[in-house]
Amino acid sequence: MKKIFYLLSASTILLGSCQQQATKEAVKHQQLAEEAIMVHDEIMPQIAHFDKTTVKIDSILENLGQVLIKDPKADTATIRIDLITLKSNLEAATENMMTWMKEYNPDSTAVTYQEAEIQKIKAMKKQFEDVSLESNKKLGKL
Template identity: 45%
Template structure:
């Protein structure tokens, strides 16, 4: 009877040890993913100040469309208004999504699947930031001094 108990205890000990090692490995992977998510965040976050500057320029341009029309008589003010308004909305949306991500993100979560999903989420946001940056640079380039 004593041998069975000892073997059972030994088996439980081995299972517990392997479970702890597995958890440790998961923690390391979760930490690595969290670091990746924060690195992506840190890469794109500074663009928000540029987005704000673009929004100010867009507001100014929208208020002065008639003046722009006097400089370029071929300017379609309705189309230009639509483009500027759409761009401003895209800039605001990207900024809002970053704020929501930062508020919701749990950097110290040890859930590997959660961290993977968050890396995907912030990566998609990075792509959106790149697209909005390209749109802004293309549309606003003629109006920057």
């Protein structure tokens, strides 16, 4: 009888321990998923600005002669290359966000998956910040 009591006590302790671990994993997963979405929500509104900027770049490229009116010494070949590069960078940032959103699985319970996704979205945030600075620098002169 004592053996049964000890076996039941040990199994209860083990089950309780496993349940605590599962609860900790679920909480960790939830926190990571929320962090990923928080970073997403922070940078997502910039896409509308990036889209408007690409339209502005197209307009400048179509009317590059107008730049010479403002600044006859301007190097339009360099400006063209800079604007084409900037447009490409803006589109790449937007495309990365669209791909991430399509592929992201917020319901994944794998903590390692959520941690990897946070790294991806943080790298994307850096990309958005960099291209935003580039945009301000290159378009600020025009």
